[in-house]
Amino acid sequence: MNKTIVALDFSTKDEVLDFLKQFDEPIYVKIGMELTYACGLDIVKEVKEMGHHIFLDLKLHDIPNTVKGGMKNLAKLGVEIVNLHCAGGIAMMKAAIEGLEEGSVGGKRPLCIGVTQLTSTSKEAMNDELGIPGEVIDCVKLYAKNAKTAGLDGVVCSVHEAKAIHEVCGPDFLTVTPGIRLADDSKDDQKRVATPAFAKEEGCDHIVVGRSITKSANPKETYYQIEEMMK
Numbered sequence: 001m002n003k004t005i006v007a008l009d010f011s012t013k014d015e016v017l018d019f020l021k022q023f024d025e026p027i028y029v030k031i032g033m034e035l036t037y038a039c040g041l042d043i044v045k046e047v048k049e050m051g052h053h054i055f056l057d058l059k060l061h062d063i064p065n066t067v068k069g070g071m072k073n074l075a076k077l078g079v080e081i082v083n084l085h086c087a088g089g090i091a092m093m094k095a096a097i098e099g100l101e102e103g104s105v106g107g108k109r110p111l112c113i114g115v116t117q118l119t120s121t122s123k124e125a126m127n128d129e130l131g132i133p134g135e136v137i138d139c140v141k142l143y144a145k146n147a148k149t150a151g152l153d154g155v156v157c158s159v160h161e162a163k164a165i166h167e168v169c170g171p172d173f174l175t176v177t178p179g180i181r182l183a184d185d186s187k188d189d190q191k192r193v194a195t196p197a198f199a200k201e202e203g204c205d206h207i208v209v210g211r212s213i214t215k216s217a218n219p220k221e222t223y224y225q226i227e228e229m230m231k
């Protein structure tokens, strides 16, 4: 299975097709809110029909009953991974798994992973704006433990927390890590960033890469260079 999940953060179907036509084998892609809100869930079906593996990144966060219903319908799409915000709590996460099980196709539900703290959140923002005291790592570890208790398959975290999460939740608990930059000093909206090489060192299961690939002069070459770094 590919280690790199490419974030298809585009606003039109044409951009998606232009991007994907470079690849002559299935890759792992992430479809998030930008693309879904532009093209609807039909784009998920189309990309799936092209043979690509899909992480549907809609980050659900609502009351348990609503998340259960939402997940039940997302499960019917037959994607590989869906997600939610761990901040919704254990009852919400348990409800999500129930919904996925009810909606699953062929008895196999999508994997469900929880966003711990967004990789765009710094310690200062977490403390002062979100009102969560302490270190990011402690909050991320607590949310990961809650996700495991609720029956989730893993979490979204930064590379810097992946090793600690595997220690606390076990080696099979998935760590999916965005905030990947090819050089450590290139920061934008992302705050907790790391290189693919460091992600490999820290044992991340998958890295999520958007702009470093999609805005590269040669996206296909950059994708395969990153895949090589993760081997």
Ligand SMILES: O=c1ccn([C@@H]2O[C@H](COP(=O)(O)O)[C@@H](O)[C@H]2O)c(=O)[nH]1
Residues within 6 Å of the ligand: 007, 009, 032, 115, 117, 118, 119, 120, 156, 157, 178, 179, 180, 190, 208, 209, 210, 211, 212
């Ligand atoms: O904590 C999170 C959760 C999700 N993301 C998503 O990953 C990609 C990253 O894109 P880049 O262009 O490589 O920064 C994007 O789709 C985010 O929505 C995240 O960055 N951090």
